Amino acid sequence: NNAPMPTYVLEVELLGDNGxxxxxxxxxxxxxxNFTGGVSDVYVFGDHTLNADSDYYAIDVPVNxxxxxxxxxxxxxxxxxxxxxxxxxxxxxxDPTGVQLVDDDDDxxxxxxxxxxxxxxxxxxxxxxxxxxxxxxxxxVRASTFAQGMDIEGQFTYRLAVTVRxx
Numbered sequence: 333n334n335a336p337m338p339t340y341v342l343e344v345e346l347l348g349d350n351g352x353x354x355x356x357x358x359x360x361x362x363x364x365x366n367f368t369g370g371v372s373d374v375y376v377f378g379d380h381t382l383n384a385d386s387d388y389y390a391i392d393v394p395v396n397x398x399x400x401x402x403x404x405x406x407x408x409x410x411x412x413x414x415x416x417x418x419x420x421x422x423x424x425x426x427d428p429t430g431v432q433l434v435d436d437d438d439d440x441x442x443x444x445x446x447x448x449x450x451x452x453x454x455x456x457x458x459x460x461x462x463x464x465x466x467x468x469x470x471x472x473v474r475a476s477t478f479a480q481g482m483d484i485e486g487q488f489t490y491r492l493a494v495t496v497r498x499x
Contacts, residue, residue, distance in 0.1 A: 352378070353377070363389055375494070376389065379407070380421075380487060381487050383487060386474045395466055396466050398499065399449040399461060399496075399497045400469070400496060404421045404473065415441055425460075425461055425470070437476045
């Protein structure tokens with residue numbers, strides 16, 4: 333519409349490349365440690381070539397009260413993009429004891445996944461990813477339940493971007 337727009341803030345963060353996933357990383361016990369040691373605003377490149385594949389990553393939250401943002405992007409836009417709906421992911425966040433905190437299928441672009449606990453007040457998308465106690469959390473990347481039965485949507489390369497916001 334043509335109504336005046338209120339003041340807003342645009343935040344831009346360049347993400348650093350933090351390597352690639354390594355197999356096996358099918359459960360929390362074998363989770364990749366690409367997001368440990370206090371790293372933030374980085375991504376890791378992953379390969380999900382089998383519909384039933386499941387990739388786990390450990391994420392250090394170093395300070396009580398921190399929040400997480402986890403977003404899945406396509407690994408190769410020339411092959412599949414989120415907007416084309418050819419990549420259908422699912423991302424789940426677990427606490428240090430393995431209890432599921434947030435599960436997302438399609439909150440990102442297209443059918444890509446997004447868990448965001450970094451917003452303010454009522455704009456916070458995922459409250460269970462906000463104000464976390466310090467510890468090591470786990471994120472699981474896999475094809476959505478729907479895509480696991482399909483030929484192509486459950487097979488993709490990806491970049492998992494992780495941001496840890498301290499209070």
